[in-house]
Amino acid sequence: MSRLILILLLVFSLQLSAQQRPSIKNGLESFVKSNTIYPTYSLENCIQGTIEVAFKVNKEGKITYAGVTRGIGADLDAEALRLIKLTSGKWTVPTGYDTTFLIRSPMKFSLQDYGCENINPGSVGLAIKQYTDDMKSFSKIANYYRNIEKGIENFVKEAEIISLKNDMGVDDDFISKKIRIAEKKITQGDLEHACEDLKFVKYMGSTKADKLLAKYCK
Numbered sequence: 001m002s003r004l005i006l007i008l009l010l011v012f013s014l015q016l017s018a019q020q021r022p023s024i025k026n027g028l029e030s031f032v033k034s035n036t037i038y039p040t041y042s043l044e045n046c047i048q049g050t051i052e053v054a055f056k057v058n059k060e061g062k063i064t065y066a067g068v069t070r071g072i073g074a075d076l077d078a079e080a081l082r083l084i085k086l087t088s089g090k091w092t093v094p095t096g097y098d099t100t101f102l103i104r105s106p107m108k109f110s111l112q113d114y115g116c117e118n119i120n121p122g123s124v125g126l127a128i129k130q131y132t133d134d135m136k137s138f139s140k141i142a143n144y145y146r147n148i149e150k151g152i153e154n155f156v157k158e159a160e161i162i163s164l165k166n167d168m169g170v171d172d173d174f175i176s177k178k179i180r181i182a183e184k185k186i187t188q189g190d191l192e193h194a195c196e197d198l199k200f201v202k203y204m205g206s207t208k209a210d211k212l213l214a215k216y217c218k
């Protein structure tokens with residue numbers, strides 16, 4: 001068999017393989033660019049890069065499983081996972097496709113024109129490490145207000161929580177940003193993650209999301 005025939009067979013095989021895969025209108029990259037709501041922490045700390053998400057699609061084009069297989073370590077990981085879940089029901093699946101197959105997809109997030117071009121990579125790395133500690137602090141605040149809601153005795157004093165909120169920058173501007181992000185997710189039809197954001201606001205001790213919670217998160 002000639003080298004030319006071998007090359008043609010290889011190209012045909014690759015084309016056939018592509019045709020047998022699930023597809024989404026205009027491609028996943030276009031969907032990601034159109035629907036990304038860049039998370040606050042990553043935006044403010046110039047965190048960007050490629051995140052790999054693995055997922056499965058059923059015959060109806062719905063996502064049945066999704067998980068981050070290679071992340072960055074900040075809130076951008078959650079956004080990548082959210083975007084894959086947002087594609088549920090939008091995939092075209094070819095006849096005979098093996099729905100147990102795990103699709104691995106790299107998703108690139110870039111902050112062009114945000115003043116991040118000359119940022120020190122070391123400072124970005126420190127911000128990523130700090131993210132885990134910040135999440136622990138937010139969890140401590142949230143648990144305090146959840147206990148109040150449930151009528152459970154708090155062993156942490158209110159003054160300590162107020163001090164922690166000040167340290168974490170939980171002010172009116174912080175709360176407003178979180179609500180605006182939730183509202184964007186509502187317009188995308190993503191009530192699951194919008195409600196997570198609104199509940200986060202509630203458990204930061206704020207009532208500013210209560211009307212939206214009552215309307216969308218029953």
